[in-house]
Amino acid sequence: MTNPNNATITTVHTAEFTAGDALKIPTLRILRDDGSLYEGAVAPELDKATAIKMYDTMVFTRVLDERMLAAQRQGRISFYMQCLGEEATTVGSAAALAEQDMIMAQYREQGALRYRGFTLEQFMNQLFSNEKDLGKGRQMPVHYGSKDIYYMTISSPLGTQIPQASGYAYAQKLRGLPNTTICYFGEGAASEGDFHAGLNMAAVHKAPVIFFCRNNGYAISTPASEQFVGDGIACRAVGYGMKALRVDGADILAVYQATKMARDHALKHNEPVLIESIAYRLGAHSSSDDPSGYRSKEEEEKWRQNDPIARFRLWLVEKGWLNEADDKATIEALRTEILDALKVAEKVAKPGIEHLISDVYAEPIPALQQQLDELKAHIRNYPEAYPVTAGRLD
Amino acid sequence: MAKMNMLQAINNALDLAMAKDDSVVCFGEDVGHFGGVFRATSKLQEKYGKARCFNTPLTEQGIAGFANGMAAQGMKPVAEIQFADYIFPAFDQIVNETAKFRYRSGNEFNVGGIVFRSPYGGGIAGGHYHSQSPEAYFAHTPGLKVVIPRDPYQAKGLLLASIACPDPVIFFEPKKLYRASTGEVPEEYYEIELGKAEVTQQGKDITVLAWGAQMEIVQKAVEMAEKDGISCEVIDLRSILPWDADTVAASVKKTGRLVINHEAPLTGGFAGEIAATIQKMCFLHLESPIERVCGMDTPYPLALEKEYVADHLKTYEAIKRSVNF
Numbered sequence: 001m002t003n004p005n006n007a008t009i010t011t012v013h014t015a016e017f018t019a020g021d022a023l024k025i026p027t028l029r030i031l032r033d034d035g036s037l038y039e040g041a042v043a044p045e046l047d048k049a050t051a052i053k054m055y056d057t058m059v060f061t062r063v064l065d066e067r068m069l070a071a072q073r074q075g076r077i078s079f080y081m082q083c084l085g086e087e088a089t090t091v092g093s094a095a096a097l098a099e100q101d102m103i104m105a106q107y108r109e110q111g112a113l114r115y116r117g118f119t120l121e122q123f124m125n126q127l128f129s130n131e132k133d134l135g136k137g138r139q140m141p142v143h144y145g146s147k148d149i150y151y152m153t154i155s156s157p158l159g160t161q162i163p164q165a166s167g168y169a170y171a172q173k174l175r176g177l178p179n180t181t182i183c184y185f186g187e188g189a190a191s192e193g194d195f196h197a198g199l200n201m202a203a204v205h206k207a208p209v210i211f212f213c214r215n216n217g218y219a220i221s222t223p224a225s226e227q228f229v230g231d232g233i234a235c236r237a238v239g240y241g242m243k244a245l246r247v248d249g250a251d252i253l254a255v256y257q258a259t260k261m262a263r264d265h266a267l268k269h270n271e272p273v274l275i276e277s278i279a280y281r282l283g284a285h286s287s288s289d290d291p292s293g294y295r296s297k298e299e300e301e302k303w304r305q306n307d308p309i310a311r312f313r314l315w316l317v318e319k320g321w322l323n324e325a326d327d328k329a330t331i332e333a334l335r336t337e338i339l340d341a342l343k344v345a346e347k348v349a350k351p352g353i354e355h356l357i358s359d360v361y362a363e364p365i366p367a368l369q370q371q372l373d374e375l376k377a378h379i380r381n382y383p384e385a386y387p388v389t390a391g392r393l394d
Numbered sequence: 395m396a397k398m399n400m401l402q403a404i405n406n407a408l409d410l411a412m413a414k415d416d417s418v419v420c421f422g423e424d425v426g427h428f429g430g431v432f433r434a435t436s437k438l439q440e441k442y443g444k445a446r447c448f449n450t451p452l453t454e455q456g457i458a459g460f461a462n463g464m465a466a467q468g469m470k471p472v473a474e475i476q477f478a479d480y481i482f483p484a485f486d487q488i489v490n491e492t493a494k495f496r497y498r499s500g501n502e503f504n505v506g507g508i509v510f511r512s513p514y515g516g517g518i519a520g521g522h523y524h525s526q527s528p529e530a531y532f533a534h535t536p537g538l539k540v541v542i543p544r545d546p547y548q549a550k551g552l553l554l555a556s557i558a559c560p561d562p563v564i565f566f567e568p569k570k571l572y573r574a575s576t577g578e579v580p581e582e583y584y585e586i587e588l589g590k591a592e593v594t595q596q597g598k599d600i601t602v603l604a605w606g607a608q609m610e611i612v613q614k615a616v617e618m619a620e621k622d623g624i625s626c627e628v629i630d631l632r633s634i635l636p637w638d639a640d641t642v643a644a645s646v647k648k649t650g651r652l653v654i655n656h657e658a659p660l661t662g663g664f665a666g667e668i669a670a671t672i673q674k675m676c677f678l679h680l681e682s683p684i685e686r687v688c689g690m691d692t693p694y695p696l697a698l699e700k701e702y703v704a705d706h707l708k709t710y711e712a713i714k715r716s717v718n719f
Contacts, residue, residue: 102467136500145499152466153499157490163459164466164491171467174419174445181463193483197456204451205460359497360536362506362560365589365636368536 025234025246027278030253033306035314037253044257048321054095054252055316056330057115058087058309063334064110064120065283067342068127068141072287076346077127079141083108085250085282088308089214091115092255093182093275096263102168102181104152104161107142108214108281109184116149120338124345136359137351158189162198162211166272169202169209173270180266182210182259187276188219190233202272203240210262211237211274214249216281221294237274249279250308253315280306353379353389398579401572403546404434404511407553408472410583412442415470417507418557420447422457422474431476432513432572458484458510462491465505470557478514478566479526492562493537506560509553513569514542515607515657516703521696527606527658527689532564533635533667539563539588540634542606546577551586552632559588568607575610591638593645597627600651600716603642603668605631608655608704615709624717634664642668643675650681651716655704660688682719685712 003009030041037043046054065082072080083090090111094103103112110123122134126144129137134146135153145153152168155161165183172179189195190213202209213233217224230236237244245262247254255277262273280303284291291300316322353376357368364372376393383390398406411418420435426449429436439447450457454475461471475481481488488510496504516525532540539561543549549567556563568575594609595616604612609630616626627645631637646652652672654665665686673684687704695702 104463134500134502135498138500139498143498145502147499147502153502155491155494155498157486160459160462160487160491163456163487164463166456167460167463167465167471168467169463170460171464171469174469175467193455194459194487197451197453197459200451200453201456201460205448359499359501361539362496362504367636367639 020229021231023235023238024231025244025276028245028247028254028258029251030257031251031311031315033311035311035318043253044260046256050095051316051321053115054091054256055309055312055322057091057111058252058312059331060114060334061087061111062309063331064123064338067335067338069287071342076342077141080127080287081108081142081285082283083110085303085308086214086216086279087111088252088255088312089249089277089279090184092252093212093259093277096256096259097182098179100150100177101179101263102150102152102165102172103184104165104168104181105154105184106158106161106186106189106214107154107156108186110142110144112184113144113151116151118144118146118149118151120341121345122146124341125348128345128348129350130345130348131351132348133351136355159185159192159194161185162189162192162194163201164198165209165211166198166202166205166207169207169272170205173206173208178267180208180210180263182212184212184214186219187213187215187224187233188222188227190236191227199237199240199242199272199274203242206270207272208266208270209272210259210266211272212259213274213276214279215276216249216279218281218285218295220285220289221291232276232278234274234276242272242274244274244276246276246278249277250306250311252308252312279308350388352392395578396581397576398546399573399576400543400546400549400567401432401434403550403579404553404567405436405438406579406581407550408435408438409441411472411554411557412438412446414583417469418446418472419464419469420472420474421450421460423450423452423476425449425474430474432569434511434567435474454480454484455487458487458492461508461510462487462495462505465507465562466495466503468507470507472509472511472557475510475512477524478512478528479523481510481512481528485531488532488538488564489535493535497537504560505562508562509556510562510564511553512564512566513572514566515568515570516694516699517570517607519696519699522693525694527566527656529566529634530658530662530664533664537562538635540566541588541632542566542568542634543632544568544606544609544630545571545575546579548586548630548632550579551584552588554583555585555588558585563588566606570607571610586632589633589636589638591632591641592630593627593641594630595626595628597625597649599625599649600653600713601627601629601642601645601649602653602655602709602713603629603631604655605634606657608657611704611706612655612709614706615713618706618710619713622714624713626713637668639671639675642672646672646676647679650679653685653687653709653712653716655687655709657689657704659691660686661691663688682716685716687712
């Protein structure tokens, strides 16, 4: 484009609208519900070890979600968020990345986190806000993060990670790293101003970032139909001059292939790519939410049949990489393992009182040290009111 | 030493920082080839390339978010917000993200490399969208540092210290002084320690405290008061967060009186915080109530700017009120 407006001028002489729904984005599907491939579809190259790791990761998060939601109901943890129904979305995409590609997630991407190697103990320590939590017990459950495995700590405000991912990926490019950044967010978060800011910044500055929209149909209770009017989220990428892909989010092979392709393109051309994954948030938004107030059991049941794990299992069994009997034993063993880890983590002490002021700055400023000293003196006066710290102030 | 105005000193600081450390990157609206609307980043793109000094789209939240991401990766973004009045679209990224990045991750990640530079303050016939002094909003946010220089020498040393600092810094530049304030500035690299106030003039009857562009204003008031035989101690706070209560308290213990001047509106302004702390630290030394000379609790005016501002005459009157209490 050579004009100052950076816009292609195709002249017409009669006023004519371009329709708001002129752009249709196709949806990639590879794996059928019965575990067979669609006609003409080719499965991505996947070795057995990777495929099994993907499957195990999905099973892990499903069992973890079931167990931890129950723990929340028992009052053992304060809050929880499941990824039920979206396992293939996050695991399939994470599996397509290199280990040092940065993951900047929203909050429902425990599949990606587990795939990277976050241990069961690390999950538990975060969920119980104990002194072994990498985040030092500062954030509500499910706000995981780990520098070692390139998983950016979760932030509650929605969409803030989007322009940050653009900046992170730009820095990767400046440093000449062979890595990309993947940025997960929901179709609801795509209404935030940060979505626009982040996509435009990445496109203009040619940052190798994969924007991964989990369109799961709901933002808490608000259906996607009340969130936007355009054709999903993928079409917006085109407005930013960015390549877009849409995939069936319950089809792990499609998600994997799309993400591989996006990653290759992002790195080869230093360009952002947007992937929209179409799935369904089968669980509640969080442990504080009750979907019966805004959607029907029939609707949920219909989507329950669209189980991403079951679909992948059928494919693995068909390939002879998995047998159903092993699978049942694995799930049972996992349940026990998770319960044992839970029992350990809930007994670990809370972080010490010094962590009230650590990490606010690289070193505590004088006013903070003074406030901590005053607090300790106060706690010494009323030790019974502050049982978590009173016995270990020094 | 070379004679520089404040813009030249800031430009020189950015130049030295970029030469010293490849991870320093400057960006913002019109910051690239044009060198910024005030020319603070002049010639930097020519010298360090488009990858390290560039224009951004017109999106303050995008600039701040982008800076957060770059800094999280380990770089040192120096991002310009063209006017402090336009920093508010970035408020969420700065207050909820920048300020809490290290804390919320348990120090797994941090964005300590960031400096947000932004021209602030009145005196340029800018009305309410080109004159605001928003330092108090940010001073209310643990995790940030807030710095305001008064002259070219201070601007260079404080900016270099802000870039080197392992915490995110908001660096408000008094745009009224960009070209008006000139002085001798060392050409080499130097830093001025953050979090430390400076006693710019010794005195014994009253302490007069300000920062940024108001330092010139209070200096004029002090000269008037001295003709009346009032000996003034003058302090430039320099860092609003963290602020140097010890230096201020030591002065007030000596003089027994304090006048605080700032451009921002009175209510909720940072003078209130200083007054509360100093009355506690110096209660038995105070000879009179702490005086605040501030902007009025209105949007910043245009036609009536002269009437509105915390000028030298209002400061002079406050000094006399305090001494004659």
